[in-house]
Amino acid sequence: xxxxxxxxxxxxxxxxxxxxxxxYVGGELNITIKDWEQVQTHVAFIFPDIYDLGISNVGLKIxxxxxxxxxDALAERAYAPWLDMEEAMRSNHIPLYSLESxxxxxxxxxxxxxxxxETLYTNALNILDLAGVPLYSKERDAxxxxxxxxxxxxYNPEPMHAFMDAFAIGEGEEIxxxxxxxxxxxxxxxxxxxxxxxxxxxxxxxxxxxxxxxHYLDDGTISHVEKLIPDAFLPIVKRIVGKLPPPxxxxxxxxxxxxxxxxxxxVMRGCTRGCRFCHAGMISRPIRERSVAExxxxxxxxxxxxxxxxxxxxxLSSSDYTHILELVSAIGERFGKDRLTLSLPSLRIxxxxxxxxxxxxxxxxxxxxxxPEAATERMxxxxxxxxxDEQILETARAAYSHGWTTIKVYFMIGHPSETEEDxxxxxxxxxxxxxxxxxxxxxxxKVHVSVGTFVPKPHTPFQWxxxxxxxxxxxxxxxxxxxxxxxxxxxxxxxxxxxxxxAWLSRGDRRLSDVVHTAWKNGAKFDAWQDxxxxxxxxxxxxxxxLDPDFYTHRQRRVDEVFPWDHISPGVRKNxxxxxxxxxxxGEVRVDCREQCYACGILPQFADLRRxxxxxxxxxxxxKSPRRIPAGSQA
Amino acid sequence: MRLRITFSKSxxxxxxxxxxxHRIWERTCRRAxxxxxxxxxxxxxxxxxxxxxxxxGFIGQAELVDLWxxxxxxxxxxxxxxxxxxxxxLMLTSIQSIDPQQPxxxxxxxxxxxxxxxxxxxxxxHVTSSLTGILSCVSIPRQRRGKDYDLxxxxxxxxxxxxDNENSPILTMRxxxxxxxxxxxxxxLAELGFSPENTRITRTRLILDNG
Numbered sequence: 001x002x003x004x005x006x007x008x009x010x011x012x013x014x015x016x017x018x019x020x021x022x023x024y025v026g027g028e029l030n031i032t033i034k035d036w037e038q039v040q041t042h043v044a045f046i047f048p049d050i051y052d053l054g055i056s057n058v059g060l061k062i063x064x065x066x067x068x069x070x071x072d073a074l075a076e077r078a079y080a081p082w083l084d085m086e087e088a089m090r091s092n093h094i095p096l097y098s099l100e101s102x103x104x105x106x107x108x109x110x111x112x113x114x115x116x117x118e119t120l121y122t123n124a125l126n127i128l129d130l131a132g133v134p135l136y137s138k139e140r141d142a143x144x145x146x147x148x149x150x151x152x153x154x155y156n157p158e159p160m161h162a163f164m165d166a167f168a169i170g171e172g173e174e175i176x177x178x179x180x181x182x183x184x185x186x187x188x189x190x191x192x193x194x195x196x197x198x199x200x201x202x203x204x205x206x207x208x209x210x211x212x213x214x215h216y217l218d219d220g221t222i223s224h225v226e227k228l229i230p231d232a233f234l235p236i237v238k239r240i241v242g243k244l245p246p247p248x249x250x251x252x253x254x255x256x257x258x259x260x261x262x263x264x265x266x267v268m269r270g271c272t273r274g275c276r277f278c279h280a281g282m283i284s285r286p287i288r289e290r291s292v293a294e295x296x297x298x299x300x301x302x303x304x305x306x307x308x309x310x311x312x313x314x315x316l317s318s319s320d321y322t323h324i325l326e327l328v329s330a331i332g333e334r335f336g337k338d339r340l341t342l343s344l345p346s347l348r349i350x351x352x353x354x355x356x357x358x359x360x361x362x363x364x365x366x367x368x369x370x371x372p373e374a375a376t377e378r379m380x381x382x383x384x385x386x387x388x389d390e391q392i393l394e395t396a397r398a399a400y401s402h403g404w405t406t407i408k409v410y411f412m413i414g415h416p417s418e419t420e421e422d423x424x425x426x427x428x429x430x431x432x433x434x435x436x437x438x439x440x441x442x443x444x445x446k447v448h449v450s451v452g453t454f455v456p457k458p459h460t461p462f463q464w465x466x467x468x469x470x471x472x473x474x475x476x477x478x479x480x481x482x483x484x485x486x487x488x489x490x491x492x493x494x495x496x497x498x499x500x501x502x503a504w505l506s507r508g509d510r511r512l513s514d515v516v517h518t519a520w521k522n523g524a525k526f527d528a529w530q531d532x533x534x535x536x537x538x539x540x541x542x543x544x545x546x547l548d549p550d551f552y553t554h555r556q557r558r559v560d561e562v563f564p565w566d567h568i569s570p571g572v573r574k575n576x577x578x579x580x581x582x583x584x585x586x587g588e589v590r591v592d593c594r595e596q597c598y599a600c601g602i603l604p605q606f607a608d609l610r611r612x613x614x615x616x617x618x619x620x621x622x623x624k625s626p627r628r629i630p631a632g633s634q635a
Numbered sequence: 636m637r638l639r640i641t642f643s644k645s646x647x648x649x650x651x652x653x654x655x656x657h658r659i660w661e662r663t664c665r666r667a668x669x670x671x672x673x674x675x676x677x678x679x680x681x682x683x684x685x686x687x688x689x690x691x692g693f694i695g696q697a698e699l700v701d702l703w704x705x706x707x708x709x710x711x712x713x714x715x716x717x718x719x720x721x722x723x724x725l726m727l728t729s730i731q732s733i734d735p736q737q738p739x740x741x742x743x744x745x746x747x748x749x750x751x752x753x754x755x756x757x758x759x760x761h762v763t764s765s766l767t768g769i770l771s772c773v774s775i776p777r778q779r780r781g782k783d784y785d786l787x788x789x790x791x792x793x794x795x796x797x798x799d800n801e802n803s804p805i806l807t808m809r810x811x812x813x814x815x816x817x818x819x820x821x822x823x824l825a826e827l828g829f830s831p832e833n834t835r836i837t838r839t840r841l842i843l844d845n846g
Contacts, residue, residue, distance in 0.1 A: 012754065015650060016692040016832045022655065027647025029722040255651040255659060255722065307662030307720070339673070 001132065004102035007094060011102075014088040022256035023051035024085060026077075026099030029253040030305060032064070033100050034074040040187070041073040041180050044098050044108040044145075048115070048123035049528065051079040056260035058314065059151065060114050061248045063172050073180050076100035076108075080123045080526075081130070089130065096130040105131035106145065109183060112176075113149040113164070118505035119498075119528035121160055122520040124149070128163070135517065137165045137210060142193045146183060146200075150175075154207075155238075155283050156458040156565035159505050161209035162513035166200045169207055169568055170238025171269075173245055178203045201232045205239030207568060208232075214510050214564070220551055222509065222562040235569040237605060242613035244269060244288050247295075249302040262310035262343075263302040267295055267327070271316035272593045272619060275373070275385045276584050277412065279457035280316055282577070283570040285602045286610075287320075287594070287619040292327045296334055303340065310341040319348035319356075320592070322619070328356050346371075349387050354398040367406030367448055368399035374415060375425035381587040383415055384580075389429060396433045397440060406446040407433055413476045414454035414468040414499075416584070423476045426451070427483035434489055448490045451480060453499040457506055458565040459572065461580035467503045467553040470496050497535040501527060503553040504538070509564035512552075515541045573601035597623045637735040638702045638713065641728045644695040648724030653688035659722060660685075660700060666720035669713060672703040686740045686841050687747065687812050690819070694837040697728065701740045744812045746791060748840040749820045754833045756802035763795050765827045777822055786826065789818030812841070 002010070015021035036042065045063055047054025054060070060077070067075035076098035081089060089096070095104040105111055111133070113124050125135055128147065134140050137147065149160065150168035157167040168175045182203060186196045201208040211232050215223045227234045247265050254261070270287035271280065290298075299311055315321060331342060342360045347353035349370050357368065372392055373385050380386045396407050411426050430449050437445025453473055456462040468476070473496050484491045505512065518541035519534070526532040542549045557563070559578070566574065576599065583590065590598060597603070603610060603620055610618060644656065651659065660683050664671050673679035682703035689695045714730045721727065737743070769775065770793060775786040791809040798804060806827075810818030821831040 012835070013832050021650040021691065022647075022652075025647035025650050027723050253662065253722065255648060255724075256655050257658070304666065307665035309661075309665070339679075 001095060001104045001106050002093075004097070007097050007102045007104065010092050010094050014085075014092055014094070018084045018088055019082065020052075020256055022254075023079070024081065024099075026102075028255055030250045031077075031100055031252055032068040032075070034068070036074070036101055036103065039072055039074045040184055041070075041110065042103070042108045043067050043073060043075045043110045043112060043180065044078050044105050045075055045112045045114065046078045046105075046124075046127060048080050048113060048120040048127055049526070050082050051254075052256075052258045054079040054114075055252065055254050055258050056262070056264070057114060057116075058248070058264050058266065059116070059172065061251065063112065063176050065248050065250070066173060066176050067180065070177070070180065072184070076103070078105055078127070080127055083526075086126075086130065095132045096127055106133050108145045109187070110179070111145045111147045113147070113151075115149045115151040115153040115160070117151075117528065118153050118159070118502055120153070121505060121516050122524045122527055124160070125163060125517065125520040126525050136162055138162075140165070140193065142191075142196075144193075146196065148179065152280065152283065153506070155279075155568055155570060156506060156508070157207055157209065157568065158214075158510045158564045159508040159512035159516055161510050162517070165197060165208065165210075167207040167209070168239070169205050169236055170570075171240050173241050175203065175205050175239045179206065198229060201229070204233065205237065207236040209510075212567065221558075222564055222566075224562060225567045235567045237569045238283070238571060240286075240571075240606065240609070241288075242606075242609040243617055244290055247290070247298045249298050249305060251302055251306045251308070253306045253308070260312075261308065262312050263299065263306055263308045264312045264314045265295055265298045265302065266290070267313045267315045267318065267321050269315075270619075272320065273317055273385070274580070274590050274593055274598075276383050276461040276580060277373070277415065277454055277457070278316075279460055282460050282572055284316065285570070285572060285600065286606070288617060289322060289619065292323045292330055295327060296330045299331070300334060303335075303338075309339065310343065312343040312345065315346065317346050317348070318344045319346075319350075319353060320594075324356065328359050332359060345369075349392055349395050351395055351398045354395060354402055357399075358402050367408040367446075368396075368404040369408045369410070370395060371410040372429070373410065373412050374422065375411065375429045376422045378587060379415055379418060379422045379425075381589050382417065382584050384584065384589055386589050389432075392429065393432060393436055397436050400437045400440045400445060405437075405441060405444045406448055407437065408448045408450065409433065410450050410452070412452045412454045413480075414473060416456075416462060416465045418468075418476075420476075420479060423479045424483065427480055430484055430489060431486070434486060443488075446488045446490070449480075449484060449492070451477070451491065451493045453494045453496070455499060455503045455506060458563065459570050459577070461577045461584060463563060463577065464557040464559070464561075464581055466556045467499070469554055470500065473499065495530060495533070497533060498530065500549070500553065501535070501538060504542075504549050507552045507564075509552075511545065511547055514545045515547060518544050569605075571600075571602045571605040576600045594619050594621060597621050599623070636704050636707045637733050637737070638704065638710070638730055639733045639740075640700050640702065640714075640717070640730050641697050642695075642700065643726045643728060644689060644698055644724060645726075646724035648722065649692055649694055652691050653685065656689070657683060657685060659725065660702075663717060663720045663722070663725070664702065667713075667716040669702070669708075669716065670705045672705050684740050687744045687817075689838055690821070690836075692831070692836070693749075694835070696837055696839045697841065698838070699740060699744075699841055701733070703735070741814075743843040743845070744841050745844055746809055746811045746842045747838055748807065748809050748842070750837045750839050751806040751808075751820060751824065752835040752837075753803060753806075753829070754835065757804065759795060759797065759801065759804045762804065762806070762827065766793055766795055769793065769823075769826055775826060777826075779819075779822065784816075786818065786822055789816055790823060793823065807839075809842075 064075045148166045149164045154167045211228045213226045217223045268289040270284045434447045522537045524534040671681040684701045686699035789811045793808045796805045
């Protein structure tokens with residue numbers, strides 16, 4: 001493998017031949033560079049898409065800081081090179097390297113991939129290939145880096161099981177230290193690669209696919225998952241932190257323009273709304289908040305250390321933050337004169353949100369966003385996101401009259417049992433919003449309608465349902481295209497191929513690994529990029545391995561079906577999800593679970609952690625004597 | 636007050652373009668707590684003005700930027716604060732307070748000096764003879780982005796300087812800089828038969844009208 005000096009001198013020849021070479025050189029403000037020889041463990045964190053997107057990923061930022069805080073380890077970064085750079089690197093035999101020290105990735109001890117969504121899978125393979133690391137876990141030995149992954153997509157790790165040595169399930173703040181320490185003791189003893197994998201499997205929250213066997217029934221569904229060593233965990237329960245640690249503030253400041261040029265401060269983790277389609281809402285429980293003072297101080301220190309002009313308060317549902325009004329006032333007081341732009345995503349649809357946004361005083365160029373997701377009362381009850389039309393219209397009216405000219409509305413089609421009438425209602429509601437806007441501000445009023453297609457995600461109450469077929473999706477999109485024709489309405493929708501690919505990959509089992517490999521080999525990469533469509537490659541890859549893609553997506557699941565992800569536990573019980581699915585069929589709404597506990601399973605699963613972090617730290621209401629379940633046993 | 640800062644741009648910052656450099660100055664000032672003035676109008680912008688765009692990949696040894704401040708401040712303190720807040724690769728070398736009524740910095744630049752290092756060994760005799768050839772031409776017609784132009788009048792000087800290593804001479808040149816006619820060192824290199832990827836180019840000096 002080339003050393004850093006060799007890599008740098010080859011790079012100098014190619015950097016000026018590619019677009020945006022600043023992506024590939026590092027050297028940004030606030031990076032950490034340690035002496036390679038002085039630390040035991042070298043970790044490279046990889047976001048498998050381009051720098052422009054990956055640099056703002058907060059999860060990796062947290063892990064980067066966690067590892068660099070250790071005197072015995074260093075963390076560096078790598079991203080996927082864009083097509084032009086990949087070509088230049090391959091033809092000049094430059095292996096993929098880290099931005100900080102320019103060491104080849106193959107020289108690291110641990111490669112940690114962030115996999116927040118499924119369409120990054122082929123990029124992850126491409127990165128291993130560019131790094132000169134064997135793709136399949138079983139082909140690697142003790143001389144290769146340990147390859148691990150974490151992130152929301154890893155709640156169904158099986159489509160990537162053949163390539164990753166281990167997955168870290170859940171929140172990374174603590175587990176990353178366990179992994180580094182296990183790696184250090186293994187290295188000290190000079191054991192085999194298998195010894196390392198077995199040691200890793202003893203860390204709660206670490207899933208090592210090679211020590212579990214999957215058995216199938218004749219119909220292709222799973223019969224059961226078997227652990228191959230007796231003291232492995234089954235199920236593998238996610239890790240969480242009881243109290244959110246201080247948020248990162250020394251953000252790396254890119255020297256080139258990137259997609260999200262801003263500081264992000266996580267206000268809270270988890271969501272209590274219980275929307276039944278929402279993967280994040282189910283897997284990130286319980287809800288834990290930071291204090292107003294902690295958030296404001298973090299924002300201030302981050303702005304000081306970065307000089308960014310924009311900051312974003314992150315959470316799954318900003319309006320549900322207990323002290324949201326206080327927070328917005330405190331921010332106004334602290335930063336009112338500083339010409340900063342603050343974004344507050346995922347606000348509830350009500351007039352309070354308009355007031356909040358108004359107080360933050362930034363509307364330049366952006367629209368006011370509403371996400372009702374469905375447009376009929378029936379459908380809203382089914383998805384458990386119940387907002388009456390009148391409330392939506394009132395919010396839109398308030399936004400138009402407070403100076404916004406564009407309302408952005410987000411809907412999904414393809415919800416379970418959706419009919420033409422439910423889709424037509426989307427068009428009707430959008431037209432009503434525009435009518436209100438015209439009445440209030442005349443011809444300037446605009447509506448941007450964004451219509452996604454529902455994918456039944458693992459670990460949600462809808463995991464039993466089938467996806468719409470391409471024909472159904474097309475018919476529904478046609479209704480919208482036909483009925484939303486006003487020149488002040490802009491309609492965007494998700495390409496059917498993108499939805500299907502996301503659905504296959506998120507619902508896949510172990511057999512999908514070979515499909516992912518074949519698709520990558522035949523040229524699939526950057527699958528999250530709409531201009532990189534390689535749909536036929538994917539269909540061919542399924543055919544190559546004798547698999548029917550429809551098996552994964554267009555099939556209503558049996559009530560007692562064992563899912564390929566059942567052995568991975570987000571702490572929420574499968575039974576709870578099933579009850580909630582049943583309630584959905586009956587059109588029964590469940591209110592915010594801060595008000596009433598529906599016993600999703602989080603409290604008994606993490607009873608010890610809850611006891612250590614009592615009272616207001618978690619927003620779960622008090623329940624009588626939670627049943628104790630030792631970590632790792634069957635919930 | 637209006638400040639003129641001389642700075643160098645090197646290291647990985649070579650690969651940061653002009654617009655991004657503008658943003659870097661903006662952020663550096665914000666981190667340093669320097670009270671920049673803002674333009675009037677609907678989208679107020681901080682008043683930062685760079686002398687002349689440095690092409691991507693070039694090292695800048697003595698680049699110039701003007702900053703406008705809302706109030707008078709101690710120059711040494713500003714220099715210290717800005718340097719502490721600057722990203723790797725941005726080094727401030729001097730600061731002076733200038734007459735706010737001076738014309739825009741861009742309009743004051745009339746030419747620039749460049750130094751070119753070759754990444755591969757070259758034959759100095761061969762290069763020297765090409766130089767002589769170019770300098771003796773009355774006109775060097777070229778095309779850039781589909782437009783015809785004459786490179787010769789933009790080229791004010793061109794010299795090959797020997798170093799200790801026989802095969803690594805340094806090429807220096809002075810080219811004119813103006814909104815309508817800016818000479819580019821890559822174009823000169825192309826005339827000499829070199830591709831810019833195999834060289835390292837430094838802009839060593841910006842020459843202003845009265846300097």
